[in-house]
Amino acid sequence: MGVGPSEFTWVSDLVRRESAIVLPPGKEYLVEARLLPLARAAGLAGVDAYIRAAQRPTSLAERRAIVEALTTNETSWFRDATVFASFRRDMLPRLLADRMAHRPLRIWSAAASTGQEAYSLAMLLIEELGPARRFEIIGTDIARGVLERARQGRYTQMEVNRGLPARYLVQYFQRAGTGWQVSPELQRNIQFRELNLAAPFPPGLPAFDVVFLRNVLIYFDTPTKQTTLRRVRQVMAPGGWLVLGTAETARGIDDGFELVRMGDMSAYRPVSGSAFGSASRPPTGQASGRPSVPSARSPSVPSARPSSTPPSGPSLQLSGRI
Amino acid sequence: MHAIVIDDSSAMRMILKRIVTSLGFEATLAEHGRDALDKMDAADHRFDVALIDWIMPEMDGLEFIQAVRSDPRYDDVTLMMVSTESDQSKVVRALAAGAHEYLIKPFTPDAVAEKLELLGLLDPERVTAGV
Known part of the structure; x- marks a missing residue:
């Protein structure tokens, strides 16, 4: 079904105004994917219809929903x-x-x-x-x-x-x-x-x-x-x-x-x-700055692996480290 | 890097093989714990990680983990249970038996990559690049 050019421009302007996030041309697929669930929930035929409905002066909730849908990103635990x-x-x-x-x-x-x-x-x-x-x-x-x-x-x-x-x-x-x-x-x-x-x-x-x-x-x-x-x-x-x-x-x-x-x-x-x-001051031990030399890459989780004799029973000691 | 994928479902073996291969591993496939022990014993290389289903015929995942943990030849093999068993008590049991990580089915390829990164088995750039 796609998103029309004028609807995309309107959404792009809205999101930029409200959140400063830039949606350049080419991101129409993102707008469609993120707004389609909103359109369906509203019982509308497609994303364009939802966007046009959101343009009405009283449609504050819809505009907010559009901004939220386009500024929410997938995340994970201990990302990176x-x-x-x-x-x-x-x-x-x-x-x-x-x-x-x-x-x-x-x-x-x-x-x-x-x-x-x-x-x-x-x-x-x-x-x-x-x-x-x-x-x-x-x-x-x-x-x-x-x-x-x-x-x-x-x-x-x-x-x-x-x-x-x-x-x-x-x-x-x-x-x-x-x-x-x-x-x-x-x-x-x-x-x-x-x-x-x-x-x-x-x-x-x-x-x-x-x-x-x-x-x-x-x-x-x-x-x-x-x-x-x-x-x-x-x-x-x-x-x-x-x-x-x-x-x-x-x-x-x-x-x-x-x-x-x-x-x-x-x-x-x-x-x-x-x-x-x-009153900025260097952290303890930082008077002359820490040497900017990257260390040799170590495993991300140096001791995430339990020892060869893992603990047992309900009192499992979870001592590994991120 | 070598991975051994142990699952009695051929579809799941293929899914996991595709994921770990895309992450740079060479994959060996096994249908149950006994099959995996035989293949590890016969291999001319060490395995970096084993991805282990829990419920399997012949030898289940927990028994496999216990067998590996009691064999000093395999001290450096990282063990990750990959199972539909999702009760907290099951996760505790697997960790207590010696599993290093636990991934609950169903999962996404990203979830496998992130667990392997946590275990220090993956270059972070492979995770951020996606699989």
């Missing part, structure tokens, strides 16, 4: 396992040494989608810090529908198959019908909030020690990338880190960040004077 491995091995010890004595570690999972990144970080932090130690993870997304799912913490069988180590499935999930429910232990350290990365951030955001802004900037045009990175910088704690997707960079876009190679991943930190409160 090397990033999580480096976060744990290289970044976390420095963060803990530097600021955990003063207040709980605070992490922002921007573009949290259905919450897998935020919950993955929570699993890792509980394992690393122990269950009693507090931390704060704030997951945000533009789409209310996915945020509600993230808050509920209920996932399908197919979703828990996507990159979630079995030992975490056993430890942090409970069967719930045909799906799985994350444990209250994971949920208690996480808040999910609505936030549009392409608009001015709402007041009251705290200063973050780490911002995971992965696989978002690739959808933005350059001015929006610049604005977003500047705003992110302003909510980063001194000595904080920004983690982008593996295909993304801040270089040449925002001079307020400097790139630091950290284990198997790259991270960015605000250059002196550009962060929240502008």
